[in-house]
Amino acid sequence: MSGDIFGTGNFLNLYQRMPNIVTMNTVKQGVPRLKIPEAIMEGHCETYNADATTIEGQFIPLKYPTPGYSPVKMYYKYGGSHIGTMVDTNRYANMYRSDGLEFVVNQSIWFEGEAQFADVILPACTNFERWDISEFANCGGYIHHSFTQVNHRVAVLQHKCIEPLGESKSDIEIFLELSKRLGLGSVFSEGSTELEWCKRLFDGTDLPYKISWKKFLKKGYYVIPPLPEERRDPVSFRWYAEGRPKDTPEPFPAPSDYTEAYRMGLQPQSGKLEFESSSLKRYDPNDPERPPIMKYVPAWEGPHATELFAKYPLQLVSPHPKFTFHTQSDGKDSIINDIKDHRVLINGHYYWIIRINPQDATARGIRENDLVKAFNDRGAVICAAQLTERIPPGIVHSYESSAVYKPVGEPGRSPDLGGCVNLLTPSRMMIKKSHGMAANSCLIEITKWSDEERFS
Template identity: 35%
Template sequence: MSDKERSSQSNVKKYYKSTGFCSFGIGSEAAEVEVKDGKILRIRPLRYDSKYDTGKIRKWKITARGKTFEPCKKTPLGPFSYVYENRVYSPNRILYPLKRVDWDPDGERNPQNRGKSKFVRISWDEAAELIAKEIKRVCEKYGPTAVLVQGDGHGETKAVHGPHGCHLALMNLLGGCTVQARQPDSWEGWYWGAKHAWGQDPVGQGRQANLIKDISEHTTMMLFWGCDPETTPLGWGGMSASRLCFWFRELGIKIISICPDLNYAAAVHADKWIPVLPNTDAALQLAIAYTWITEDIYDKEYVATHTYGFEEFKKYVLGEEDGVAKTPKWAEKLCGVPARIIKALARKWAKEAVTIAHCNGGSYIRSCYSTEPGRLEVLLLAMQGLGKPGTGQLKFFEWQLFGLHDQNPLPRSEVLPSVEGAYRGAVLEPPEKGQFIPKTLIPKAILSDEPISWYGVTLAGMPKEDQFNEYRYPEVGCSEVHMIWSDTPCWTVCWNGGNKWIEALRSPKIECVVVQHPWFENDCLFADIILPINTKFEEEDISVDILNGNYNLVLYEGQCVEPLGESKSDYEAVAEVAKKLGLYEQYTQSKTVKEWIKTGFEKSGISDRISYEEWLEKGYYIIPPAEDWENDEPGFSPFYKDPENKPLDTPTGKIEFYATGLAEHFPDDKERPPVPHWIPYGESHQESLQHPRSEKYPFLIVSNHPRWRVHAQLDDVPWLREIPTCKVKGPDGYLYEPLWINPVDAKALGVKTGDVVKIYNDRGWVLGGAYVTERIMPGVVYQDHGARLDLIVPGESDRSGSNNLICPTNTTSKNCAGEVTSGYLVGVEKVDVEALKKQYPEVFNRPYDARYGVDQAAWIIGGDE
């Protein structure tokens, strides 16, 4: 049956929704959601000609090398959007408020049982009353900063209904709180390192303006370094990155992938794969610099006019500082790349117009001391004349974020839209009142008996100078945390040292934990009260789509289906608590959802182009490209042409081989010195094959953004779980998170594909399903991060393979509060599932459905009613 016949027979309603998973309502993919009899029938791309005559839309077009690249006629949806109806109707949906059975606000609270105890259904009235009473009690006893608000990160794209932080708006009415400040988790090495080489606030990645046109016309070689630039954008920009990868190949640009794993983009697009050991890229980069210097094949004139401190860097590279020349032979022993390959790469690079491509940075930039490879990449680009035609650093994701046109490598649109006028909650800046703790330091802050301190607010977007400011917890005049209220319950499976977070959640200091979420998963297991939240398909909202790679859009999101069970939006859920506190009118500002949508539209940047009524009727507005977009100077071209009048945002205005800010503020920091160094291990980390710990834990693990999830989301989607590379079926029928193992290592371990293995270190252990493949280099294992929790012993072990539980608890380095979630040491051994069943019968006999994973209704008394 054709689409037309199907639609005519089903009386389908069509709504335009942004179905991405980015927070703050500033990205994602526009889609059509078709509904029949009150249920989602299917999701498909938004076709631009469905409401508009595409012939009237001004298009952009890039013509290069006799070929043409232009927008699609529909949004390039990724697989996650197509399968999202599975997520909406997942049996893991929370359908009514819940309370932990042995948490008694008037008696024993039993914090030690969080993660073990079951839950019982309660009414919305009781839940809201309990939360309001706890807030009053805690604020009166300790002060408002005793409440920690967790409101950031990987949720659905919403605006009115809360892109995260509706509870922060309420707490600000009560005098403030403690805010969890999300550090730039996908940009750690750029944020804490590269900023001190080339500036580039807000996140430290290079200027993107009009780079696609420049690359298409001039680039001859592209490096995919440390990541899979096609996989990560699937959750935000759909297939837009994939289109670009195929376009670059069509143009004949040579692609080299440098990473430990032959990931999807490397396998499909790369002309050559150079495997490098995790967390050793700095050694490889220094050896490339050594080759250029000793063979005199770098741009000396550019270095002399556009950079600062090169001679200090040169001394380190040549070994004049420490007596160790950073030769390719020296690097070979450290990074696993043969010296001849290093020299060949260096010489090829020196002859070509090279662009380095990333999606944020991947595991390459989320490891120990990632500041060093982050800075060294900038310096290598500088040594070959950064800003020349065809050179730069391309990022495949998060274009135009932070309201900056120069973050968009595609043709600039006439308007960069925003719906911040409709936001009812977002942790976008330091708290109005109270104190904050970096997300990476939350467990340490709670568990410490002494005040802790760190540098930088850590919120992505803060200027680099903020990294020189010292902060502390508790702040003077503020309380320690005694209550947690979260709308982002994925800390355990997405951040550093999740087992420490479990320990913190079970601390007697924490008297109440409130979680609001659509699904019963991950941190929800440790809550005292859970509020059921609906998905964006059950709400009316407004959003923008600025990541689809075609056009910028402002969308009206009609409600597709009725809320499941008793679920409410985050905005509405907090409103219920506000009523009990007598703050409903102040919280809502006496506006309806419709009125907030209209406010968002009026401040979106398109209200002078289309009437509100027409926009509502059409469902979206396409913003055409700027007529003069082709004249935009690409990337670092302005700096390349005129460094004096177009300086960079560094203290010297130049690319700093010697970071003057670091030298002034942290002159004795051996983990982030003024000149970037090779740091295998140090005070903060000993996660290196050069360290004696490797005798006990002989493998380095790579943990990337998942191919078939968005961080912790979508791990319960049947259509994805049945993909062989998504899960490995164990002998017990359980679908385990794959652990890639090289055949050489598998033979030594006595492991074959399908075996169950333990991945362990001194921080705990998780299980995985062995996947023996040449796509991972020897000495390295690979397992995606973000698997949904299936705890064996809370705070110690997990069946699902959620390796964030056992990654380092320490941050990037002692003065950098970033996360470390890849490139650390583990041991691997085959396990006997039958023996584990006997040791942990309750865990291994839990109700299990291979389509959705662990039946979390087993945690709810009467949950199957």
């Protein structure tokens, strides 16, 4: 619910219909989240920005510190779990404990992951304790016109079931209290409460033509009917195939990115589908990591890495989790823990699962539900072994995004009992001239682990 020009989708979608204060962040210094540890501990980092408004946005270097700006001394962590979801994440644990970071605030519901590193915790309430309005299964500002997993668009009013427990507050209330202390309370709230903001957003849509606010407030949702046939969007790319101006509703490319006339041709400089990228050819045609014509490039950690492969002969594959959304729903004494393919209860602790082929398990004396240590030079994670023929020999599989970080000893330098397998993944970028993690494959070794070792 913001008029932020650059940071939210609301400015693009509702600026004509929902008057509010248009805001922007004048600070130009930024630190990419995959390089936060380097920025704090080494005092500098460099990567490439991601500006989706133009095809040239991928080639803009981003350096920290930016000339004229102060180095980061305070870290305000709001949502997310870098230790569970980023790469080589012992770096984050060591960052929190370094002298380069003077003060840490964590705004959290649960005391998990990185909350335990904070100097001050601002307790946020759950979604059962606050008002909100949204559209079900909509990616919001990430993907324009994205409506996934459902056959109908559904507008939803999230009812506040109870008052926030303890000293917790909703995120908007926490930000309002901070704004008041900075003398910016009225600028932030624009005089509206949390529920009034929901009403303002409701009034900015077409919902009032279909259902009254009173009925929507009582019912809690509205199923948006499909458009009649004559008003539905044309089939994507039909306009391009027939040589017509673009008539599909997505806002990109922006007018300046069309090579020919506005709405004629595709976003590449040629205006056509390209097998050889004209932008990459012009920018750096000899880049071995991102050539203009797509080709197979071997992964940097695999059987061909002879010396490393001799030390760590198992390839770890770590995709997104099946039973949670990143760290959401994991830990927190959730019923998700009772799913046997998610975590296994052993000696009073729910262990993350790692899947291994029976041949590899037999060679290491590992049986079903044995505790094992998965490790490489970057870290070690304690998991419960699950033997399966679905994993080929030489490969192990474990989902990323454990919400629990529970080091046996010194944080950042000891095995983790929580299951943060991203402690093991490399921190290098997919390519040097881009900001993208290379998280899904790395080399490790696995050995049996005795639960008594955690106490030794």
